[in-house]
Amino acid sequence: MPELAVPLELDFTSETYKSAYSRINAIVIEGEYEANSNYIQLADILTDNKEELHRLAKMENRHMKGFQACGQNLKITPDMDYAREFFSSLHNNFQIAYAEGKVVTCLLIQSLIIEAFAIAAYNIYIPVADPFARKITEGVVKDEYLHLNFGEEWLKANFETAKEELEAANRANLPIVWRMLNQVENDARVLGMEKEALVEDFMISYGEALSNIGFSTRDIMRMSAYGLTA
């Protein structure tokens, strides 16, 4: 028999499922919360795009509320301390870059890396989600493509001046994503999500974004390799 990518049965009420969900749900809630504040901060530097960035920030706030409802629906309490710790490295790097006025690094962290991570996680989650969470997540993932696109368009328009900073920011932050993926691997599997599928989807979105911005295939190969040593 061929191996099925989707487990036939997930018991959304089992203690095993709920325990894993309390961490993954918290990660998603915290991610949406931080994405909201990251876009509000970006709006303060990118004043030409202020209104659009505030619109994106509002979407992130809506996403957060949607995922809070998903947790309540399954009667779990999200482990927010775990989630804050999970995001702390990327969060700190964003805040340091922001304080230094490095908008290119901020965009790479939020609009490329975190959005590609969200797109991968939500695409892989949708087919294995409970019906309530599936509806919510289907609505959310459409917005995440718009967020990734914002970063792509801005960085494409500023590619020549942004290129070096993007390479450095990729080198500093891509290994962190790999560590994050390793950290959630077991909980994700309990929810029916395989790490290999997450990695594949992430690299497709992230690599396509780098290509749209202006990097060559050769650049993208070289930049992608930084994840592997995490």
Ligand code: Y39
């Ligand atoms: O832009 C956004 O909305 C991103 C903040 C949300 C991050 C989602 C991170 C999902 C990681 C989940 C890992 C589950 C396997």
Ligand code: FE
């Ligand atoms: Fe979001």
Ligand code: FE
């Ligand atoms: Fe903070």
Ligand code: FE
């Ligand atoms: Fe987003």
